[in-house]
Amino acid sequence: EGISLYRHYDNRGRLTSVKDAQGRETQYEYNAAGDLTAVITPGGNRSETQYDAWGKAVSTTQGGLTRSMEYDAAGRVATLTNENGSDSAFRYDALDRLVQQGGFDGRTQRYHYDLTGKLTQSEDEGLVTLWHYDESDRLTHRTVNGEPAEQWQYDGHGWLREISHLSEGHRVAVHYGYDDKGRLTSERQTVKNPETGELLWQHETKQAY
Incomplete structure (x- = not known):
């Protein structure tokens, strides 16, 4: 059975409302710059977004709760303030890579990269x-x-074959299979004894083309 949706647009081609066959309507509002500023659901719930002069979102409000964002001179998010008033601060290096993040819970995470830009080390409250x-x-x-x-x-083609980790004394893995075109054909999840290699559990799903 099909679903009928009725869409309405303003004279600038912006979507202003969507109504289904039962008459439930979602409305959309914009500012003069064309940024989406509000979404009103059929139940009357309203979510709002405010922007700065450069078109970057500086706050979002939903259900009476507001989350705000501040940016640095380069236009990167520098501070997030959540609904409870807690801040999360971000610092970047000269190559725009995130090097430090202060969490809402007061924890600080740091990130280090190699000369090619790959993440090589992260630190989080004593965890390296x-x-x-x-x-x-x-x-x-x-x-x-x-x-x-x-x-x-x-594998030899460079396709990901397996991801594994230790969990509660077991080796948990996901194995991937591909056809000769590189399309994923199977995904097998296994749990093994890491010392003996004994298979304790497995589940496989296959994809046909």
Whole structure:
């Protein structure tokens, strides 16, 4: 059974309302610059967005709760203020890469990159995560405080074959299969004993073309 939708536009081609066959209507409002400023749902709930002179969203309000954003001179998000008034601050390097983030909960995360721009290390309240790559710049494994966390394996074509990690003493993995065109044909999830390799559980889904 089809679904009928009736769309209305203003003289500038902007969508102003969508009404279904039951008469439930969603409305859209814009400012003079053409930015979407409000969405009103059929139930009457209104969400609003305000913008600065450069067209960047500076606040969103939904259900009476407001989240605001501040930007630095380069136009990057510098501060987010959530509905509870808590701030999250962001710092960037000269290449626009995020190097530090202060969370709403007061935690600070830091990020380090290599000369090619790949993330190599992140720090989060005493947790140091290292990211490792192969000669083709493909992510191969990740460690947390020196302990193995996740592994990525590839085949001769460079296609991702397996992602695995340790969880509660088991090796949990997802295995991917492809056809000769590189299309994903299967996804198999397994749980194994990491010491003996014994298969404890598996589930597979297949995709036909």
